[in-house]
Amino acid sequence: MQQLVVVYLPGSGIELLHPALTALGYTPRGTLNSLAEPSTPARPGEVYPLLQAAYGEDEATRLLHDYHHDTRDPAALQEAWGDALLTLWRVWWQRLGQPVTAHTPLDAAVEERLTRLDDTRLISLLPGRNAWYINALDLTRADSGLLRHWHATGHPAVVHLERNPGDRITSLIQRLCRQDGRVGTISTHLVYRDILTSLPTMDARLTHALSDPYFPGNTAARHTAWLRHHPAVTTLTCEELAGPDYGGTTQARQAALSRLTAALGHPHPTPAALPGPPTDRPDLTTGIFHQHAGPHHKHLLDTLHTPAGGHPQP
Numbered sequence: 001m002q003q004l005v006v007v008y009l010p011g012s013g014i015e016l017l018h019p020a021l022t023a024l025g026y027t028p029r030g031t032l033n034s035l036a037e038p039s040t041p042a043r044p045g046e047v048y049p050l051l052q053a054a055y056g057e058d059e060a061t062r063l064l065h066d067y068h069h070d071t072r073d074p075a076a077l078q079e080a081w082g083d084a085l086l087t088l089w090r091v092w093w094q095r096l097g098q099p100v101t102a103h104t105p106l107d108a109a110v111e112e113r114l115t116r117l118d119d120t121r122l123i124s125l126l127p128g129r130n131a132w133y134i135n136a137l138d139l140t141r142a143d144s145g146l147l148r149h150w151h152a153t154g155h156p157a158v159v160h161l162e163r164n165p166g167d168r169i170t171s172l173i174q175r176l177c178r179q180d181g182r183v184g185t186i187s188t189h190l191v192y193r194d195i196l197t198s199l200p201t202m203d204a205r206l207t208h209a210l211s212d213p214y215f216p217g218n219t220a221a222r223h224t225a226w227l228r229h230h231p232a233v234t235t236l237t238c239e240e241l242a243g244p245d246y247g248g249t250t251q252a253r254q255a256a257l258s259r260l261t262a263a264l265g266h267p268h269p270t271p272a273a274l275p276g277p278p279t280d281r282p283d284l285t286t287g288i289f290h291q292h293a294g295p296h297h298k299h300l301l302d303t304l305h306t307p308a309g310g311h312p313q314p
Contacts, residue, residue: 020260030098136224258271
């Protein structure tokens with residue numbers, strides 16, 4: 001699989017999974033794009049198809065001709081390729097149902113051309129081997145054509161990471177309230193950092209997060225519940241991946257990674273050869289919610305994650 005979509009709610013413990021996927025050769029993109037290594041040169045056969053799709057056959061041919069035969073402006077091809085790649089990523093991100101900013105310095109005409117491509121062509125243009133990390137895969141927001149393509153072909157592969165909702169929310173609160181303020185650039189996280197840090201205690205922060213349906217991940221938990229039931233989705237849990245340092249077991253982690261590598265068609269790397277959990281991350285501990293929660297928090301959690309007329313979600 002060249003392209004992989006990894007769906008996880010914020011606070012789910014993605015740090016337990018992404019090093020293994022990176023070791024398997026998947027460059028982190030999407031919400032973890034900042035972890036990617038400096039860009040590597042395009043591989044043979046990747047440059048012309050994207051240039052042709054973005055700028056048309058004549059312009060793509062001219063760019064390549066000038067690059068090889070005219071040394072006066074060697075950066076022109078790299079600039080055109082870089083702009084086309086960023087536009088392609090933007091179009092792909094929207095097809096996954098992810099939000100983008102209205103303002104962009106990218107060429108609207110190029111974006112229009114790439115937007116009109118069918119899913120098979122669009123996916124084939126994505127260079128390299130990438131893991132696209134997203135915080136939700138909402139069936140009402142993802143492109144319906146892409147969903148039909150996935151149903152018919154099984155591409156891209158989809159991995160879903162889950163975590164106990166109480167632990168997930170507690171972990172996210174701790175991250176958003178970091179003293180160094182390094183919470184990334186996701187707009188909702190910035191908004192809720194302001195809200196949470198204005199509250200005086202962890203008790204108050206937990207009460208707010210459990211009472212607010214729009215706290216990051218609360219609404220998305222319902223919109224992504226379908227993933228755990230779909231036979232084409234590989235679902236892993238934070239509890240499985242935690243390992244003994246965070247309340248899990250080595251056996252459970254290795255079994256989960258074996259399922260992952262088998263699903264992705266990577267039979268050779270053994271789970272033991274993949275990177276282990278990060279060190280000194282108490283927010284990844286299984287059961288962290290119970291270290292901070294009182295009876296009222298447990299009641300709020302049950303209410304938040306109980307569908308109307310149903311039973312609490314796992």
